[in-house]
Amino acid sequence: MEGVRYVTDEAGKRVAVVLDLKTHGELWKDMEDVLVSHSRKRERSIPLEEARAELIRRGKLDG
Structure with missing residues (x-):
């Protein structure tokens, strides 16, 4: 296959x-x-609204 080396x-x-x-x-x-x-499957996740609220609280996102 062109562009592939093993x-x-x-x-x-x-x-x-x-x-x-x-x-x-x-x-x-x-x-x-x-x-x-696959590497992130076991990481804790949070709802989008919770992440958004945290970013606003930290001043990283305009509310």
Whole structure:
């Protein structure tokens, strides 16, 4: 596949991939979004209105 190179270990097993971002930049952005989403699954979340109120209270957002 053009724009894709594989890194292999001593046994020839693929252990990593190098993507040409000019060719596959959009694909990488999509993959990165998925990875970030998965990494944040266990983080505490708060409702939008609660976050908005906190930002207003801190002076970071106009109310």
